[in-house]
Amino acid sequence: MATDPDFIPYGRQSIDEADIAAVVEVLRSDYLTTGPMIGAFESAVAAYTGAAHGVAVNSGTAALHAALSALNLQPGDEVVVPAITFAASANAVLYVGATPVFADVEPDTLLLDVADAERCIGARTRAIIAVDYAGHPCDYGRLRQLADKHALALIADGCHALGARWHDRPVGSLADMTAFSFHPVKHLTTGEGGMVVTDDETLARAMRRFRSHGIDIDAAQRLASGTFRYEMTELGYNYRLTDLQCALGRSQLSKQSAWLTRRQAIARTYDEAFARVPGVTPLAVRAQVSHAYHLYVVRLDKQSPSLNRDTAFQTLRKARIGVNVHYLPVYLHPYYQQLGYAAGLCPCAEAAYEEIISLPMYPTLADDQVQRVIREVGNLGARHG
Numbered sequence: 001m002a003t004d005p006d007f008i009p010y011g012r013q014s015i016d017e018a019d020i021a022a023v024v025e026v027l028r029s030d031y032l033t034t035g036p037m038i039g040a041f042e043s044a045v046a047a048y049t050g051a052a053h054g055v056a057v058n059s060g061t062a063a064l065h066a067a068l069s070a071l072n073l074q075p076g077d078e079v080v081v082p083a084i085t086f087a088a089s090a091n092a093v094l095y096v097g098a099t100p101v102f103a104d105v106e107p108d109t110l111l112l113d114v115a116d117a118e119r120c121i122g123a124r125t126r127a128i129i130a131v132d133y134a135g136h137p138c139d140y141g142r143l144r145q146l147a148d149k150h151a152l153a154l155i156a157d158g159c160h161a162l163g164a165r166w167h168d169r170p171v172g173s174l175a176d177m178t179a180f181s182f183h184p185v186k187h188l189t190t191g192e193g194g195m196v197v198t199d200d201e202t203l204a205r206a207m208r209r210f211r212s213h214g215i216d217i218d219a220a221q222r223l224a225s226g227t228f229r230y231e232m233t234e235l236g237y238n239y240r241l242t243d244l245q246c247a248l249g250r251s252q253l254s255k256q257s258a259w260l261t262r263r264q265a266i267a268r269t270y271d272e273a274f275a276r277v278p279g280v281t282p283l284a285v286r287a288q289v290s291h292a293y294h295l296y297v298v299r300l301d302k303q304s305p306s307l308n309r310d311t312a313f314q315t316l317r318k319a320r321i322g323v324n325v326h327y328l329p330v331y332l333h334p335y336y337q338q339l340g341y342a343a344g345l346c347p348c349a350e351a352a353y354e355e356i357i358s359l360p361m362y363p364t365l366a367d368d369q370v371q372r373v374i375r376e377v378g379n380l381g382a383r384h385g
């Protein structure tokens with residue numbers, strides 16, 4: 001998109017001179033990839049998220065693929081996935097030859113409905129993927145109970161939720177494995193990138209092999225131990241993140257807690273303003289949760305002509321507000337329809353999809369821009385009824 005100073009996107013990255021200097025330093029060093037920045041970034045993210053191990057990969061999608069691969073699923077095995085998420089959460093299940101089973105979401109938070117997830121569990125179910133939609137952590141107390149009761153792995157898709165906390169425990173310490181994304185619209189960026197964090201050393205080792213062809217010793221380790229010998233023990237991929245990217249990520253991470261505070265302040269301003277706008281309802285936030293606000297999502301009352309989501313989308317875009325919609329229920333995508341998933345599967349998700357819109361949310365969003373968004377959304381509401 002051509003630069004338009006009045007256009008406010010729904011999300012964007014923040015890069016400063018320290019970030020640039022960190023990348024340049026790696027460019028002048030010996031290792032552009034598979035060097036010391038990988039472990040440094042992994043340790044920093046693991047510490048921040050309360051996990052013992054981090055495994056850096058080159059996208060959030062690769063992180064989900066690595067996590068599922070570490071479970072050694074068989075064709076016919078099933079994984080429960082919420083209907084409202086980015087397609088990658090379910091695609092990763094298909095990558096390993098297993099079958100996604102879509103559970104409905106709670107109407108007020110759009111988080112995985114734990115009771116519906118239980119209804120989806122059968123003899124072939126092996127795992128649950130909990131998506132911390134918009135940055136709100138799922139109900140990990142009930143999810144852990146459910147997973148334990150049925151001997152399932154609990155994977156968190158935390159791509160929206162870096163820095164979020166549930167009962168004062170960070171996302172990253174609440175599931176068996178947690179996937180993060182470092183795409184530019186997410187909390188911190190490496191251009192493209194991702195990471196899985198876990199407390200389980202065996203899973204971490206399996207994912208390190210998986211990201212590098214299924215080989216269990218990397219070039220730097222071979223150099224250090226004076227050997228040319230390596231063995232490929234399983235089929236892996238090249239999903240490695242570079243040192244350039246890890247240096248950027250590590251520099252970005254040092255700003256994350258200030259950024260999170262700013263996101264939460266913007267959300268409070270939006271919440272207070274929209275409490276006075278009939279027909280505009282922000283998603284609910286549960287008690288004992290610290291929300292990371294990757295997205296700020298409101299539901300627009302479908303009954304009002306001016307609040308019809310598609311009309312509101314057009315009106316706001318014309319006002320240079322970069323609203324977006326997250327997401328079409330995954331199984332309604334043509335590819336999933338071809339696989340045989342029928343419309344009507346998750347009624348709450350389908351109803352929510354007709355009414356949701358994501359408003360601009362990123363740390364460098366200025367107060368006057370926040371007020372502009374509030375004014376334009378308020379204008380929609382004024383025509384309500």
Ligand SMILES: *Cc1c(COP(=O)(O)O)cnc(C)c1O
Binds near residue numbers: 086131159183192
């Ligand atoms: C962004 C995202 C992903 C995928 O991350 P990439 O880094 O873009 O591959 C997966 N799941 C969710 C919920 C996401 O938002």
